Amino acid sequence: MHILYMAWGIVYGRSFNNYFITGIIIMDANYYKKYEPLFGAWHITEKIGEGSYGRVYIIERHELGQTYRSALKAITVPGSQDEIRSSMSDGMTLEDVTGYYKNVANNIINEFILMSKLKGNSHIVSYEDHMIIEHEDDIGWDILIRMELLTPLVELTSQSQMEENEVIKLGVDLCKALELCRMYDIIHRDIKPENIIISNGGVLKLIDLGAARLFKDGKPCDTEQIGTRGYAAPEQYGFNQSDARTDIYAAGTVLHVLMARFGEAAKSYNAVAARCTQLEPQNRYQSAKAMKTALRMAKYKKHIQIGAWALGIAAAAGCVALACTLFASADANANADVPASAEPTPVQEANAD
Numbered sequence: 001m002h003i004l005y006m007a008w009g010i011v012y013g014r015s016f017n018n019y020f021i022t023g024i025i026i027m028d029a030n031y032y033k034k035y036e037p038l039f040g041a042w043h044i045t046e047k048i049g050e051g052s053y054g055r056v057y058i059i060e061r062h063e064l065g066q067t068y069r070s071a072l073k074a075i076t077v078p079g080s081q082d083e084i085r086s087s088m089s090d091g092m093t094l095e096d097v098t099g100y101y102k103n104v105a106n107n108i109i110n111e112f113i114l115m116s117k118l119k120g121n122s123h124i125v126s127y128e129d130h131m132i133i134e135h136e137d138d139i140g141w142d143i144l145i146r147m148e149l150l151t152p153l154v155e156l157t158s159q160s161q162m163e164e165n166e167v168i169k170l171g172v173d174l175c176k177a178l179e180l181c182r183m184y185d186i187i188h189r190d191i192k193p194e195n196i197i198i199s200n201g202g203v204l205k206l207i208d209l210g211a212a213r214l215f216k217d218g219k220p221c222d223t224e225q226i227g228t229r230g231y232a233a234p235e236q237y238g239f240n241q242s243d244a245r246t247d248i249y250a251a252g253t254v255l256h257v258l259m260a261r262f263g264e265a266a267k268s269y270n271a272v273a274a275r276c277t278q279l280e281p282q283n284r285y286q287s288a289k290a291m292k293t294a295l296r297m298a299k300y301k302k303h304i305q306i307g308a309w310a311l312g313i314a315a316a317a318g319c320v321a322l323a324c325t326l327f328a329s330a331d332a333n334a335n336a337d338v339p340a341s342a343e344p345t346p347v348q349e350a351n352a353d
Contacts (some may be wrong), residue, residue, distance in 0.1 A: 029057060032074050032144065037061075039129050039146060044072065058149065070128060073145040077105045084139055098139050105132075105141045112145050114209040117184055123177035125150065125197060125207045150205060153196040157258070164266065167258045168299055170196075171269075173204035174254065175292035178247050181206075182288060187242050191250035192231045193257070234279055245281040248291055252276020252284075268298040 029044050036043050041061040049056035054075035061068050078084060078101045087097045115127030126148040133142040153170075156162070162170070174196070181188055188195075188206065195208045227236040233249035235242050256273035259266040272294045278284045285291040 029055075031076075032057075032072075032142070035131070035133065035142075035144070038072065038144065039131065042070065042072070042146070054143075059146070069149050071147045071149040073147065075108055075143045077101055077108070077141050077143070078139065081138055094139075101139055101141075105143065108143055111209045114184075114186060115145075115147075118180065118186075118209075121180050122203055123173060123180060123205055124209075125205045147207075150197040150199055153193045153198055153204075156198055157193070161261065162258060164259075164262055164269075165299075166202075167255070168269065168295060169202070170204050170258070171251070171255045171295050172292055174206075174251050175288040175295070177204065177206045178244070178251065178288035179292070181247070182244050187244060188247050188250075189226050189236065189242055190228055190231070191247050191254060192228050193254060196254070233281070235281065240281070243281070244287060245284050248276050248284050248288060249278075249281075251288070251291065268302055269295070272298055 029047060032038075033044055038044070038059060041063075042059040043061070044057045045060050046058050047055055048058055048071070054073055057072045057074065059070050059072045084097050084101075087100070088094065092100070109130075109132065112127050112130050115124070118124040119127050128146040128148065130146065131142075131144040133144075135141065174191070178188070178191075186209070188209065190208055191206075195206060197205050197207055199205060227233070227250075231250045231253050233242065233246045234240075235246060252273040252275070256270060256277065259269050259273065262269075272291065275294070276284055276291060285294060
């Protein structure tokens with residue numbers, strides 16, 4: 001089973017059709033092997049994913065006959081020395097260029113700063129460790145982040161279709177993850193199936209806090225347009241500042257996508273998704289807690305409806321059975337044998353003739 005992480009970071013110049021980035025180069029595994037043993041004991045074994053600005057590898061360490069595995073996200077900033085020379089030929093000084101790429105690196109580092117704050121919480125991918133290695137002979141940084149290794153939602157759904165109750169559990173877990181982010185004033189801004197992974201115990205976890213930002217009240221709009229087409233809320237296109245309701249919009253879209261195959265059977269859940277994805281933030285659920293409550297209520301009402309339907313079927317069946325019994329009894333009485341004493345004898349029949 002291939003385990004894939006689609007990981008993106010805060011960058012400059014994102015588009016909504018495709019992600020693109022200035023200042024990042026994707027290196028192969030051999031480049032990063034020079035730092036082995038990573039974190040004192042880990043070795044790269046295989047590449048399992050690739051994003052716009054880095055790759056993800058499986059890393060292993062061996063101890064007392066046991067093998068331990070983790071995920072390694074590896075990023076190198078800037079893209080190339082040619083890019084630095086091009087920037088300087090446009091009039092930027094060496095100090096300007098260094099400052100620019102250092103800011104790019106700091107924006108990426110922001111991801112594991114946020115992850116470290118949330119470490120130990122069940123609905124956020126576990127950040128384990130990181131390394132930042134500054135290049136000695138040129139402008140640049142290698143950034144290595146070690147995380148727990150789990151299975152992405154997109155892989156699970158490609159292997160088998162989720163049942164309705166599994167989708168609702170996922171939706172509730174997603175709300176719990178967003179509640180946790182809200183406690184730290186964190187807005188994820190890139191909720192989508194590729195950024196959801198599932199533990200062996202079936203627990204949802206969010207990855208990719210690289211696009212996240214801390215909410216600052218009073219800002220008219222976001223300074224960077226970040227998101228994924230189809231999941232990004234309208235305000236992420238620069239009309240307003242993103243807030244907790246931005247993530248609710250994306251969560252509702254995820255729910256709608258996963259519920260699509262159930263059709264009318266998921267009507268009550270689709271109503272929840274529809275409210276999440278209202279164009280105006282004030283018309284959506286105002287918190288992840290409210291969305292979670294709505295999902296649970298929709299599930300409860302559906303169980304009540306199913307119970308009433310089953311009770312109605314049982315009652316109808318009981319009535320049919322009772323009617324059949326009554327008819328059978330009446331028919332039996334109508335066709336009962338006449339008592340022998342009442343039957344005419346042959347002599348009586350002859351006299352009657």
